[in-house]
Amino acid sequence: MKLLIDDAHIDKIKNIYEFYPVVGVTTNPTILSKIGGNPFDTLKEIREFIGEDAQLHVQAVSRRADEIVEEAWHIVETLGANTFVKIPAVPEGFKAMKILTETSEIPFTATAIYTPMQAFIAGQCGANYAAPYVNRIDNMGFNGLTVAKEIQQVFERNFMETEVIAASFKNSQQVLELCMCGVSAATLSPEIFTALVKNSAINSAVEDFISDFESFAGKDKTMLDF
Numbered sequence: 001m002k003l004l005i006d007d008a009h010i011d012k013i014k015n016i017y018e019f020y021p022v023v024g025v026t027t028n029p030t031i032l033s034k035i036g037g038n039p040f041d042t043l044k045e046i047r048e049f050i051g052e053d054a055q056l057h058v059q060a061v062s063r064r065a066d067e068i069v070e071e072a073w074h075i076v077e078t079l080g081a082n083t084f085v086k087i088p089a090v091p092e093g094f095k096a097m098k099i100l101t102e103t104s105e106i107p108f109t110a111t112a113i114y115t116p117m118q119a120f121i122a123g124q125c126g127a128n129y130a131a132p133y134v135n136r137i138d139n140m141g142f143n144g145l146t147v148a149k150e151i152q153q154v155f156e157r158n159f160m161e162t163e164v165i166a167a168s169f170k171n172s173q174q175v176l177e178l179c180m181c182g183v184s185a186a187t188l189s190p191e192i193f194t195a196l197v198k199n200s201a202i203n204s205a206v207e208d209f210i211s212d213f214e215s216f217a218g219k220d221k222t223m224l225d226f
């Protein structure tokens with residue numbers, strides 16, 4: 001399962017990149033609203049930091065298909081290769097996806113996915129990724145993990161190349177559960193990243209090893225001292 005960061009704060013992105021295996025960054029209009037200003041200033045700074053090979057997902061906000069297509073071109077021309085345009089999985093979005101598939105090589109991610117059928121239709125329209133919102137589905141009284149797994153199954157059983165990029169997590173266990181099902185990708189907030197491996201027993205085991213080493217080698221000594 002590929003891991004991406006669902007945030008636009010450059011400092012948080014840099015911090016997570018330093019410690020975790022990350023293949024890119026996803027944003028949405030709400031995430032960009034937390035930074036404010038010209039969204040392309042924020043996105044260009046992210047692109048510059050993550051490099052041209054990393055994925056950057058950026059949402060189009062127009063309501064009409066022809067305008068979504070125009071926005072998609074603008075986003076990709078401004079931010080370069082490996083920029084995935086996020087398009088809501090609604091009828092105008094499907095229309096835009098079809099146009100992009102027929103007329104361009106622009107990669108896109110179907111977003112705002114709450115049902116497997118949305119993902120199936122988006123996949124048939126040529127989406128590279130489909131993004132189910134796990135936590136938001138839970139909050140509607142359904143099971144977000146089940147929906148994400150069903151979408152994975154829909155793609156596999158219909159021999160579709162569209163990949164799941166699960167989004168909207170509230171804890172690390174949800175991430176693990178999708179990882180165990182072979183879901184292609186997950187985009188996580190920095191807070192969820194730091195919760196992936198967070199357990200005092202682990203830290204305590206590591207500290208015990210260091211203190212056992214120091215007990216015979218001396219304080220602050222490491223293998224480099226021998």
Ligand code: G3P
Pocket residue numbers: 006026027028133135136167168169
């Ligand atoms: O991009 C969609 C995803 O970020 C939604 O997450 O936490 O706002 O439900 P959340």
